[in-house]
Amino acid sequence: MPKDEYDPEDPLEWVGVEVPVESDENLHEMALTFAEEFLRGGFSEDELLAMFKNPFYVGPHLVWRKKNEAYVRAVIEEAKGMWMPMRTMSGGEEE
Amino acid sequence: MNQQVYNWQIGRKMSYPHAEAHPEWQFAFCFNLNRCIGCQTCTMACKSTWTFSKGQEQMWWNNVETKPYGGYPQFWDVKVLQLLEEANPGAQKWARKGEEFTFEGKTIFEAAEKRVGLEPERVLGYLPTDEEWRFPNIYEDTAVSRKGKPMTFDPEGTKLPEHKTRFFYLARICNHCTYPGCLAACPRNAIYKRHEDGIVLIDQERCRGYRKCVAACPYKKVMYRPTTHISEKCIACYPRIEGNDPATKGMPIQTRCMTACIGQIRLQGLVRINKDGSWAEDRYNPLYYLIRVAKVALPLYPQFGTEPNGYYIPPRWVPRGYLRQMFGPGLDEALEKYRVPDRELLAVLQLYQRTKEIIVRYEIKEGKKVYETVIHGKPFTLYNDTIVGYNKEGKEIVRTQVEEPFYVRPDKHQNSI
Numbered sequence A: 001m002p003k004d005e006y007d008p009e010d011p012l013e014w015v016g017v018e019v020p021v022e023s024d025e026n027l028h029e030m031a032l033t034f035a036e037e038f039l040r041g042g043f044s045e046d047e048l049l050a051m052f053k054n055p056f057y058v059g060p061h062l063v064w065r066k067k068n069e070a071y072v073r074a075v076i077e078e079a080k081g082m083w084m085p086m087r088t089m090s091g092g093e094e095e
Numbered sequence B: 001m002n003q004q005v006y007n008w009q010i011g012r013k014m015s016y017p018h019a020e021a022h023p024e025w026q027f028a029f030c031f032n033l034n035r036c037i038g039c040q041t042c043t044m045a046c047k048s049t050w051t052f053s054k055g056q057e058q059m060w061w062n063n064v065e066t067k068p069y070g071g072y073p074q075f076w077d078v079k080v081l082q083l084l085e086e087a088n089p090g091a092q093k094w095a096r097k098g099e100e101f102t103f104e105g106k107t108i109f110e111a112a113e114k115r116v117g118l119e120p121e122r123v124l125g126y127l128p129t130d131e132e133w134r135f136p137n138i139y140e141d142t143a144v145s146r147k148g149k150p151m152t153f154d155p156e157g158t159k160l161p162e163h164k165t166r167f168f169y170l171a172r173i174c175n176h177c178t179y180p181g182c183l184a185a186c187p188r189n190a191i192y193k194r195h196e197d198g199i200v201l202i203d204q205e206r207c208r209g210y211r212k213c214v215a216a217c218p219y220k221k222v223m224y225r226p227t228t229h230i231s232e233k234c235i236a237c238y239p240r241i242e243g244n245d246p247a248t249k250g251m252p253i254q255t256r257c258m259t260a261c262i263g264q265i266r267l268q269g270l271v272r273i274n275k276d277g278s279w280a281e282d283r284y285n286p287l288y289y290l291i292r293v294a295k296v297a298l299p300l301y302p303q304f305g306t307e308p309n310g311y312y313i314p315p316r317w318v319p320r321g322y323l324r325q326m327f328g329p330g331l332d333e334a335l336e337k338y339r340v341p342d343r344e345l346l347a348v349l350q351l352y353q354r355t356k357e358i359i360v361r362y363e364i365k366e367g368k369k370v371y372e373t374v375i376h377g378k379p380f381t382l383y384n385d386t387i388v389g390y391n392k393e394g395k396e397i398v399r400t401q402v403e404e405p406f407y408v409r410p411d412k413h414q415n416s417i
């Protein structure tokens, strides 16, 4: 690693650095992970949306700002489609 | 004179300053990084229990850092990786033979053997500077001051640059390694690994504060206390592991950082170890299952060679190359298993933070089929199985379901406990 790659005196060290591997695919996977984990944990769609909107939740909010509400809603729908199909079913059935 | 010891995480024998000697049980934990929200509750639980005294200000036995921007001490992992790369340029690689992986590069013990000309060292490492220890999490998420004005707050802080991408929070404590770097480096043999639970401790009476352990621990989990001139480290809340907390009537209880976890990312326990150091088969021990059967949880930087006993379910969205370097070649398999969990895995994941006591065995009682669906392109059936956890005495300590009932506390009880 070149010697000048980081500078301990620099207060902006690594801040605002764009990692070269950043991609839309990673952003989507991150948003989807949050949606899937929290849906499975019992969050409602509205609560999830509120989490993405809240600037204090840096990760989800980053997705919100980089994209838009429609994008976030689509991600939540995708997670719901996978993990909550029972929303449209009633009760359980015997194995 | 170094001995040959077997390290299962790197799939081969390696040299180590001491002969093999293994505990009966091993303290181990499994963190799910897909769930950590970086709230630092774990950090404060530890701090307020063990390191709140004079001379311990810079000590954070538990810390949570934002990867890849941060580290405590700053740049610890990048620096160790760099030292290893310099010692063995271009050859820190894994090789695959069939289903098994072998690390063909050099561990921190092997790389130290090559260092001729320098003061002889048993372990390759470095001593972090005071400044690197002093500011955990500084500038990890946001900038607060401008270039040229370190350690100040800029009134226009909100306009300073911010990260364009975010990786993940890495929660860390001492890994109570099978082959500890700290123990190997101590010239006074003041560090020992307990027979009963594999916890690694520093004998506070024998330690003379040479700080060889601080330099040798690749995870930088030994810290020097300037007021006493001796070193201290995470003690795995051993009175709790011994069952000395009156709450559990002699049964082992998980550490402070584990039981405080808000994100329910942590599961800690004890695994049974054979005389030769291998893990005794214990199919229904939740840690044995997650690490050795389902293989969804991986050691942190296994290539360092200490055989750490802290394991991680890697975060799904992070670039694979970065994660492979951090968690080794088992990465892709682990991530695939976690993305579309099977019936047993889904049930075992429910055990995270459902009880403070240590679960040594679980049992799954099959439940009704709830629905069929497709998860990430794969057909998936959800069953509402019940999972039961037992303590060391075989007593039931937790019972929960895959489809957990969800209750919302009415507003009028918001602040009551």
Ligand code: SF4
Pocket: B173, B174, B175, B176, B177, B180, B181, B182, B183, B200, B216, B217, B218, B219, B220, B221, B222, B233, B306
């Ligand atoms: S993580 Fe570091 S301090 Fe803990 S046992 Fe391993 S080498 Fe020692």
Ligand code: SF4
Pocket: B035, B036, B037, B038, B039, B040, B041, B042, B043, B064, B169, B171, B260, B261, B262, B263, B264, B265, B266
């Ligand atoms: S308490 Fe849990 S969720 Fe919060 S920072 Fe610690 S490990 Fe992460």
